[in-house]
Amino acid sequence: MTTTPLLETSHVWQRFGGVVANNDVSITVAPGEIVGLIGPNGAGKSTLFNLIAGATPPSDGTIRFDGEDVTALPATARCKRGIARTFQVVKSFESMSVIDNVIVGSLVRTASIGQARDKALEVLEFTGLLHRAHAPASELIPSEKRRLEIARALATSPKLLLLDEVLTGLTPSEAQYGVELVRRSRDRGVTILMVEHVMEIVMPLVDRAIVLDLGRVLAEGKPADIVRDERVIGAYLGERHRARSA
Amino acid sequence: MLSAETIVQSLASGLLMGLLYGLIAVGLALIFGLMDVVNFAHGEFLMTAMYATFGLAVLVGLDPLLSAPLVAAALFVFGALVYLGIVRFAMRAKKNIGMVQIFTTFGLAILMQGLAQFLFTPDYRSIANSWLGGKTLSVGDIFLPVPQLAGAVVSIATFGLLYFVINRTDFGRALEATREDAGAVALVGIDRNRVFAIGWGLGAALVGLAGAIMATFFYIYPDVGSSFALIAYVTVALGGFGSVFGAFAGGIIIGLVEAITAMILPPSLKSVGIYSVYLAVVFLRPRGLFGSI
């Protein structure tokens, strides 16, 4: 039995000048999944993220979310429909406190500051940042800022959460906390699409992995199969070869 | 009805003035391109150069054409000192850095105007006799004022030299590199403060050169910088922040537009043409004509 995918990109292209960053990419994400988007550097993962989030429009192709064609919708409209994202380079609101950062997210769903604050407090507890609620965002350490990114996105009550390398560069215990946070988010009913580099952490976490290489979808399937896939290994080795001969 | 002759004359004067505007603006463009700071005291640097030229002419009898290199050198030192003594601290601000540098340099502008007023009184000065002043060159039916002509020549030469320095010398590459990534540059052993100080010095020297020439045909008074400063900002923004060539092209465009506007509108509305063109350009190209930032 097939369920309607929550997210579906159909033959999506992204061209910048002469460069093709995304080449005929068609992927689906089913509700309730945790899907990993992996691939060597320059594979087009961030570009695809920006396309799904609505930060840039695709050169070609369509994007359907929750049964609706959202290709022409800007990021703000997609957020209202239920797509939230984090940024690879953390973009916290530095002049505001942690809780105020999260309130901005909650305000998508309610105009009442009181309700927004309640939601923010709940999300801060969920992401383990409640004790820092009134600290200025600028005073957080990097891993806390990452969690703030996630908290803000969760405050928008999303159906689909796009995580851009949230586990990269963390200490093992921080990464473990991050993994648990992702799992708990899914348990709350949020579908997750995450870009990651750290294979050892992400493979045990995701239900399914999609591999991009040079702008195309190279392979997709269960993590256990993907790591053994020769084309995937070749792409990563090839990356190392490319790096060495450069 | 304007005759063809008048129009050509107007455009020729506008072109010369435009090249001079480019020279005034390029120092601003250089400083901005280097460190993302808009020097709101740029007009006062011009004013300082004009007073310095005037001083040398009146006290030492040195013709502006001769004192121009001296004035430029003096302004170089002045610009570097302004960076080291004031702007350097503005760059350290952790929050609101845009506001800090705007108001720091703006405060400096007021201070310099006050000092000029204190030292020289608000009286208008002019250099009575100079090699360039008051003479015109006639090319066919067109009269080209010699000071503006000299200014235009210096401007073109300067831009040519700048192009060479920025693209072909080590120093120029260091300037570009510092702009790209000040942090990494430090690792390679290039002292960021030194590069910035030299950048400010160079920017000031360039406007100093323009000031020396302008002193031969403009009245000199404490306020004189303000109107040229605005033209300089508009020129740089029109050409696009971060582009030296943009300052050159922007200056020419501004000069021509100003001349055309003067033919159509009453003199007091002269600047409206420039402002309208700036707005039209940035509304279509939000980063100016050649801007990279």
Added chain:
Amino acid sequence: MDAASFAQGRFREFMLAVLLVAGVATLPLFVKDVYIQNILVLTLMYAALSQSWNILGGYCGQISLGHALYFGLGAYTTALLFTKFGVLPWFGMLGGGLIAALIALALGYPCFRLRGHYFVIATIVIAETAYLLFLNWDWAGAALGVDMPVRLDSWVTFQFARSKLPYFYFALMLAFVTWIVTWAFENSKWGYWWRAVKDNADAAESLGVVVFHSKMAAAAVSAFFTAVGGSFYAQFVAYIDPGSVMSFQFSLLIALPAVLGGIGTLWGPALGAAVLIPLTELTRSYVGGTGKGIDLIVYGMLVISVALARPDGIVGLFARRRRARASA
């Protein structure tokens, strides 16, 4: 800090403002010197103007150095409606505010596409254009401006020949109103959106904030109150011309108290005006008359030192104490 103590803090803030206003309102009992009363009126006016500017510049992060446009529009609307058509200044004030708000929206449409310095220069250039146009507009008095002779003292026509007190109370009320407006917006979705847009427009968009609408709203509110301040000024000085109400220097003077006191803060503009305006006026009268430019030298050094030493403004000095109390 839970919701209850937060609401308490808000209430306390409001009461503090009420107390301050009440205190300032009693000043005329002690201060009889007309010259000092004049300084007080100007201080209050600049507090209101800077507070209005702060909404767009401080909270929303869109630095306008062309706000004299709205001030001048307010002043001219009131003055022209009064002298040409006999319209009472109270209506002129409202009209001026609405016109300014509409123009801010019309300008915002193209201008808010611009970022950083391009935007700032656009604001300067637009205000300068308006200044030049008014300078050449004969119907509006061109360079000579508009003269509003005071015929009789009256609240109806809001004109008082001798006493400064009515103007004082109006300016105080205007300063209070702009403070309340800022205070109210601070804890509203607009306030949160503005600050998000200021800090990081891309992140704000990803969280559903329509950046463009936010900027437009801030611009309209800011322009409205700035224009009301301009209308007030016209009534206060009874004579306006382009140089006094639409110049670039004025645009800077509107922004400066906010920068000095603390840009993007609730109390910053008022604090900054309280320090800056008396200092400026006193310097000008004791020193400026000589034409020696000493007032400019002092003023320039003041601006530099404030911008460098305390980029958070005067408010920054108090912020640390308040934060420590909040996390307790």
